[in-house]
Amino acid sequence: xxxxxxxxxxxxxxxxxxxxxxxxxxxxxxxxxxxxxxxxxxxxxxxxxxxxxxxxxxxxxxxxxxxxxxxxxxxxxxxxxxxxxxxxxxxxxxxxxxxxxxxxxxxxxxxxxxxxxxxxxxxxxxxxxxxxxxxxxxxxxxxxxxxxxxxxxxxxxxxxxxxxxxxxxxxxxxxxxxxxxxxxxxxxxxxxxxxxxxxxxxxxxxxxxxxxxxxxxxxxxxxxxxxxxxxxxxxxxxxxxxxxxxxxxxxxxxxxxxxxxxxxxxxxxxxxxxxxxxxxxxxxxxxxxxxxxxxxxxxxxxxxxxxxxxxxxxxxxxxxxxx
Amino acid sequence: xxxxxxxxxxxxxxxxxxxxxxxxxxxxxxxxxxxxxxxxxxxxxxxxxxxxxxxxxxxxxxxxxxxxxxxxxxxxxxxxxxxxxxxxxxxxxxxxxxxxxxxxxxxxxxxxxxxxxxxxxxxxxxxxxxxxxxxxxxxxxxxxxxxxxxxxxxxxxxxxxxxxxxxxxxxxxxxxxxxxxxxxxxxxxxxxxxxxxxxxxxxxxxxxxxxxxxxxxxxxxxxxxxxxxxxxxxxxxxxxxxxxxxxxxxxxxxxxxxxxxxxxxxxxxxxxxxxxxxxxxxxxxxxxxxxxxxxxxx
Numbered sequence: 184x185x186x187x188x189x190x191x192x193x194x195x196x197x198x199x200x201x202x203x204x205x206x207x208x209x210x211x212x213x214x215x216x217x218x219x220x221x222x223x224x225x226x227x228x229x230x231x232x233x234x235x236x237x238x239x240x241x242x243x244x245x246x247x248x249x250x251x252x253x254x255x256x257x258x259x260x261x262x263x264x265x266x267x268x269x270x271x272x273x274x275x276x277x278x279x280x281x282x283x284x285x286x287x288x289x290x291x292x293x294x295x296x297x298x299x300x301x302x303x304x305x306x307x308x309x310x311x312x313x314x315x316x317x318x319x320x321x322x323x324x325x326x327x328x329x330x331x332x333x334x335x336x337x338x339x340x341x342x343x344x345x346x347x348x349x350x351x352x353x354x355x356x357x358x359x360x361x362x363x364x365x366x367x368x369x370x371x372x373x374x375x376x377x378x379x380x381x382x383x384x385x386x387x388x389x390x391x392x393x394x395x396x397x398x399x400x401x402x403x404x405x406x407x408x409x410x411x412x413x414x415x416x417x418x419x420x421x422x423x424x425x426x427x428x429x430x431x432x433x434x435x436x437x438x439x440x441x442x443x444x445x446x447x448x449x450x451x452x453x454x455x456x457x458x459x460x461x462x463x464x465x466x467x468x469x470x471x472x473x474x475x476x477x478x479x480x481x482x483x484x485x486x487x488x489x490x491x492x493x494x495x496x497x498x499x500x501x502x503x504x505x506x
Numbered sequence: 507x508x509x510x511x512x513x514x515x516x517x518x519x520x521x522x523x524x525x526x527x528x529x530x531x532x533x534x535x536x537x538x539x540x541x542x543x544x545x546x547x548x549x550x551x552x553x554x555x556x557x558x559x560x561x562x563x564x565x566x567x568x569x570x571x572x573x574x575x576x577x578x579x580x581x582x583x584x585x586x587x588x589x590x591x592x593x594x595x596x597x598x599x600x601x602x603x604x605x606x607x608x609x610x611x612x613x614x615x616x617x618x619x620x621x622x623x624x625x626x627x628x629x630x631x632x633x634x635x636x637x638x639x640x641x642x643x644x645x646x647x648x649x650x651x652x653x654x655x656x657x658x659x660x661x662x663x664x665x666x667x668x669x670x671x672x673x674x675x676x677x678x679x680x681x682x683x684x685x686x687x688x689x690x691x692x693x694x695x696x697x698x699x700x701x702x703x704x705x706x707x708x709x710x711x712x713x714x715x716x717x718x719x720x721x722x723x724x725x726x727x728x729x730x731x732x733x734x735x736x737x738x739x740x741x742x743x744x745x746x747x748x749x750x751x752x753x754x755x756x757x758x759x760x761x762x763x764x765x766x767x768x769x770x771x772x773x774x775x776x777x778x779x780x781x782x783x784x785x786x787x788x789x790x791x792x793x794x795x796x797x798x799x800x801x802x803x804x
Contacts, residue, residue: 203697203698218723228720228740265722269712277701376696377608381597388589393589396589399728400544400545400585400729401544401547403548411570415556416565417565425562425564428558
């Protein structure tokens with residue numbers, strides 16, 4: 184255990200000196216702030232359009248005015264959460280890959296093995312260091328998100344908002360830890376560093392972008408701009424009744440989506456922050472009822488990745504430089 | 507001229523022999539092949555849903571998919587070109603730039619009386635030929651699969667539209683290959699050399715369009731290009747950033763070629779994509795770097 188902790192401490196020291204880590208934090212932080220700015224500007228533009236419309240309606244003498252657009256502060260974080268989903272996963276892969284590939288490149292695995300009894304200790308030490316690093320980065324993202332919603336979005340932040348953003352941060356930590364563990368496992372098991380990096384890039388593309396995109400593309404409601412059912416002027420209750428005839432198709436589409444940890448993370452985060460309308464203004468107990476299977480799914484994926492990474496330590500010889 | 511051709515021949519040979527990017531190439535070809543089927547299956551389901559809606563007496567609106575062009579099934583390919591094709595091209599570019607450094611032959615080449623620009627132009631020509639071959643394969647796959655789904659050979663105009671889409675795809679890919687070559691030559695570590703073009707791609711595909719349309723990042727993976735916002739700060743932001751929204755321009759020009767709905771001017775969009783390719787390739791050829799010697803370390 185102390186070997187693992189020593190290696191984790193050493194890894195953290197390495198990571199603190201690594202410029203990529205600071206670039207990652209800067210990029211994710213800027214992306215979150217930028218998204219909040221864009222969402223705030225969009226809301227203000229909608230409000231201005233609404234006020235202009237109300238003025239027109241009032242001038243025409245009509246007493247009927249539509250409901251004003253409402254601002255739910257945490258929904259401003261939608262873009263920021265998607266950036267964590269896409270870029271966070273990519274950065275987690277890159278940092279996880281680098282933690283292992285540098286030992287191969289420097290030829291220091293033999294030296295490390297003189298200080299510890301097993302390859303598993305080396306791998307788990309590195310993962311422990313990465314877990315601490317990601318906890319710090321996600322904590323920083325949570326603070327940046329809170330600050331930008333309060334300042335740029337001009338929203339009041341209470342305990343309710345802090346708790347929800349903190350939960351989203353924890354979900355983000357589990358998510359990026361999954362990707363770092365996958366990167367550590369694949370890099371350890373692959374003798375060729377370039378091959379490992381490209382394999383990881385393909386995995387990122389497929390899991391984060393392609394699979395969720397196929398699910399979205401196959402959604403019947405996404406086939407027409409503005410939504411198919413809206414275009415056909417069909418009420419929500421009737422829409423559900425119609426889709427009941429296509430349960431096999433919908434189950435296959437949903438099954439494809441939930442096979443991606445990115446979608447599980449997205450669904451949980453969007454529910455917690457009230458970005459998905461169904462969960463807006465609802466209690467955390469209600470959110471839990473609707474999303475617990477996504478949480479269990481994401482935890483199962485991460486546990487499997489950590490187990491694979493630990494097992495990959497038994498084949499640490501692949502990291503030794505070929506003589 | 508002989509330097510250019512020799513370098514192009516060598517690049518083609520070395521790229522085909524390098525096994526590492528095969529996973530990306532396989533993913534690209536596989537998803538392009540699958541996308542037509544996905545588009546067809548979705549259209550069939552939506553038509554069934556419409557028939558159900560009509561049978562239940564819930565609408566009097568016409569079926570939005572009546573008389574849809576056979577090329578409608580190809581619209582998802584646009585997204586796979588943006589997602590996988592761009593990254594595949596950038597990766598091939600990075601690998602091309604790193605190859606000599608990894609083999610430590612860059613210094614040896616430097617001892618020969620070789621014009622650096624001709625060498626770089628030759629390598630990009632080789633990469634361009636490789637990408638043209640891959641794009642050609644995808645277009646043949648697309649033509650055969652759409653013909654099979656509609657139960658007959660596509661017309662000449664539909665075939666020309668697919669060929670035009672192929673040319674546009676090649677322009678986008680060679681542009682990203684140029685960015686990859688530049689990154690491989692300028693950055694010391696393989697990890698950062700591969701990461702940099704991906705970050706540039708993410709900025710072009712997500713950040714720039716988001717600033718002009720206020721769309722959420724992942725919704726930008728929808729094949730239909732989003733209209734620019736014309737209110738508030740977005741009106742001038744979208745105009746200012748429009749030349750950088752390469753992927754949105756690619757979507758607009760592709761949608762026009764494939765007969766899908768689009769916003770903006772397809773001709774302007776096609777010109778922007780072509781300019782992107784020219785600028786990226788020119789920069790990759792003209793910029794010199796001292797990092798072309800020495801290994802790649804993590």
